[in-house]
Amino acid sequence: MWFEQVVFWALAVTAIAGAVGVVMVRDLFRAALLLATVFVAVGGFYVLMNAEFLAVVQILIYVGAIAVLFIFGVMLTRDVQQGNAPNRLQIPAAVVSVLLLTAMVFTAVTTDWTTLAGAGLETKSQIAQTQAVGIPDASRLVDSGLSAQEVDSVAGGGLADLLIGQFVLPFEAVSLLLLAAAIGGLALARGRGR
Amino acid sequence: MSLESMLVVAAVLFCIGLYGALARRNFIAVLMSIELMFNGVNLTLVAMGRWLAPYAVQETLSAVLTGQVFAVFIITVAAAEIALGLGIVFAMFRTNESVDLTDAAAMRH
Numbered sequence: 087m088w089f090e091q092v093v094f095w096a097l098a099v100t101a102i103a104g105a106v107g108v109v110m111v112r113d114l115f116r117a118a119l120l121l122a123t124v125f126v127a128v129g130g131f132y133v134l135m136n137a138e139f140l141a142v143v144q145i146l147i148y149v150g151a152i153a154v155l156f157i158f159g160v161m162l163t164r165d166v167q168q169g170n171a172p173n174r175l176q177i178p179a180a181v182v183s184v185l186l187l188t189a190m191v192f193t194a195v196t197t198d199w200t201t202l203a204g205a206g207l208e209t210k211s212q213i214a215q216t217q218a219v220g221i222p223d224a225s226r227l228v229d230s231g232l233s234a235q236e237v238d239s240v241a242g243g244g245l246a247d248l249l250i251g252q253f254v255l256p257f258e259a260v261s262l263l264l265l266a267a268a269i270g271g272l273a274l275a276r277g278r279g280r
Numbered sequence: 281m282s283l284e285s286m287l288v289v290a291a292v293l294f295c296i297g298l299y300g301a302l303a304r305r306n307f308i309a310v311l312m313s314i315e316l317m318f319n320g321v322n323l324t325l326v327a328m329g330r331w332l333a334p335y336a337v338q339e340t341l342s343a344v345l346t347g348q349v350f351a352v353f354i355i356t357v358a359a360a361e362i363a364l365g366l367g368i369v370f371a372m373f374r375t376n377e378s379v380d381l382t383d384a385a386a387m388r389h
Contacts, residue, residue, distance in 0.1 A: 109300030274367030
């Protein structure tokens with residue numbers, strides 16, 4: 087368990103220091119690279135939380151696509167070294183952010199959460215989550231000491247089942263949104279008259 | 281590592297992103313800050329799915345993946361937002377010759 091703690095704190099320090107750098111560093115190109123660091127650290131958090139598929143998606147889409155798009159966009163800034171200047175709202179923005187942070191941390195720490203461990207579901211839910219992608223392997227489930235009834239309740243879940251089953255309507259809506267965004271981005275970047 | 285510590289990290293990421301989105305002048309820097317906020321929200325969703333046991337989870341265990349499904353949708357929406365946002369950046373650069381948001385406040389074309 088101590089190894090998990092060490093990795094968690096290392097990732098937390100990386101993510102938060104990187105995020106502070108993104109909003110503080112004057113050089114926009116460095117801000118974009120720091121943003122990619124934050125994305126990788128968040129991917130590490132997903133691995134720690136048994137969300138391996140999401141970690142792969144995070145690296146592919148955020149680091150592979152979005153960070154590269156940002157670096158393209160940075161070329162449009164005339165003065166890249168000094169491009170990340172603050173505006174007049176700096177102090178009110180800091181006050182609002184700190185107030186919101188205080189409220190959220192207070193809520194997170196003082197709420198009495200009903201956790202999986204408290205409900206005795208920790209092992210089963212971990213198995214269900216690590217089987218988020220791939221074919222459920224019933225023999226592995228039996229080996230982990232579950233009864234046959236519990237195996238039935240765990241096997242056959244998976245991210246794909248949820249995406250195509252229960253969440254199929256938002257899934258289709260989001261694919262339509264992506265298509266519209268791609269066409270809209272093309273139309274905006276192409277300009278009128280050409 | 282616990283639910284609380286993960287929620288605190290996510291809240292810190294979100295608030296840093298909020299500060300950046302409100303206080304930066306460069307359009308691209310504002311978009312970067314919005315991505316930080318998205319990442320904070322995604323961390324919260326996955327952490328809730330990983331540690332919390334609402335009634336839905338006790339009924340069917342596949343419900344523990346709901347948080348991850350939401351995060352997948354948010355990542356898709358973030359990708360769409362960046363595609364459109366950079367299109368707007370290009371259009372703004374063509375008309376204004378800069379991507380400074382204080383220049384864009386004049387609303388001339």
